[in-house]
Amino acid sequence: MEWHESVDAWFNFLRIERNRSAKTLESYGHDLALLLDFASRQGLPEPDAFSPADAQAFLLEVHGRYAGRSHARILSAVKGFFTFLCEEDDLPGNPFSQHRGPRFNHPLPAVFTDEEIHAVLEVIDLKEPRGVRDHAMIVLMYSTGLRVSELVSLKTTDVDFHRNVVFCIGKRQKMRFIPFGTVARREIEAYLANQRPGFVTRFPDCPYLFPGRTGRPFTRQGVWKMISGHARAAGIARPLSPHKLRHSFATVILENGGDVRSVQAMLGHADLATTQMYTHVLTKDLVKTHAAHHPRAK
Template sequence: MWESSIKGFAGYLQLERSLSPNSVEAYLRDIQKLTSYLELEGKKMAPHQLTLKDLQGFIRFVAELGLEPTTQSRLISGIKGFYKYLLTEQLIKADPTTLLEAPKTRRKLPDVLSFEEIEAMIAAIDLSKPEGHRNKAMLEVLYSCGLRVSELVGLRKSWLFLETGFIRVIGKGDKERLVPIGREAMHYLKIYEQGQRRVGVIQPGYEDFVFLNRRGKPLTRVMVFLIIKDLAKAAGIKKNISPHTLRHSFATHLVEGGADLRAVQEMLGHESITTTEIYTHLDKQFLKSTLERFHPAFK
């Protein structure tokens, strides 16, 4: 039912609304995101079976990934256009999108950085300072892998599998996952490891931690926060920036680039969107190829 409806919608956009191929493709990507979400939720429902509640769940899902309000509005517009077509063609009896709006949250979603802004922050790092290469490796890893700050400061050397392009991450609830890591991040991790970290002081018991402060102990979350803030200021970025901003940017850039929602969800370590029974353990090579296709830093 979805396939025939989407095919008919594409024809409607081309012939009756005279939209350009790029605009048609954008509409179809929005519907594809909806069907991917339904698959994640285990909802085997045809378009006419979806309710307002189902669609609101989808919008909450993309909001939790950190997509900007403008992107959410575009998604809603695309879905509304799809159901308007179904109603026009009498393929549905009622339009579930009539009351569909972007979720009203009490706290503003974190700002999302563009790829150019992230590059500007990395370029603002003073590599002549002792901590320069550490900070560069740290930012590359945060953005390349979409890590939480707690996952970054807890990262161990023994969890780096750079020869295969993955790192092991321990997330919330001690849940373990393997995340692909980009070439740039691997490159600067090696520079940091072979340079500053090797010659610096390392306190007993902390030898396996990747990111250390000048006293030889693991970086704290507060320290990472302050480093990110200072770099954003040095790069002339006015947005409200935190380490989590890089995680949201990671997810946003992948989703807006067309990456599979299941892959993004697993790389982020999110399990709240779907039940354990439905949760799909994806092939690690698939995750890696998703990043290589859709993440700007991997290209």
């Protein structure tokens, strides 16, 4: 197969078989465009002509233009592309098979204390319809650990007040349900009864729990701006974002005795190792406490 035919086949595989997100496909599209540009300049008409020496030259070129993490992502994409061709198109070998991506130390997630989040909630004007909405959104995110994309996609029918759970579609179209407490329940019930009707006056059939101005979902960027604005008003020096509320949700549950497996299920993590990074935050705090208070630690 020629290059573009091979790339189209791989993207169809990722989209249909692997259920990759549009954002992931967009990133891979950028990475494969670099590969195709290199192949064109080297006069390589099809993937069969791409040799290990070409792979080495391509990666040297990438290394000179991109930082470490971008370099690693590009290598992962082109390596995955050729692995697909080996399996589906009987390519004799993967020219990138001998190349390994660099390992990175993942930074510990930034978390906010319950007191800091309470301070943010305190500055919101509950006399204003938008204030009630914003308050409800922040409480719901902190109470459930929802991703911002999941929050804005919620429909009113996704909230089950009989069992106090929300249903959401997460990454790779996986459905999960997450419990919420009485505080979040009161917030959502008050918002639905008193404020949401005003937001959907022009769009009575709007299904979304938090509609935007046009009857479509509230945007992720809008949520980010809303949260950061209230954080600044509360005098929080560190930037607060929707994903940091998610980090804080996971950390506070583990701090209060929750188990990692349950947190994994609520966050929708496919890999337990992703959830376990929150235990590293707790370990770091324990080390500080031990060093500060144990007589034999000094």
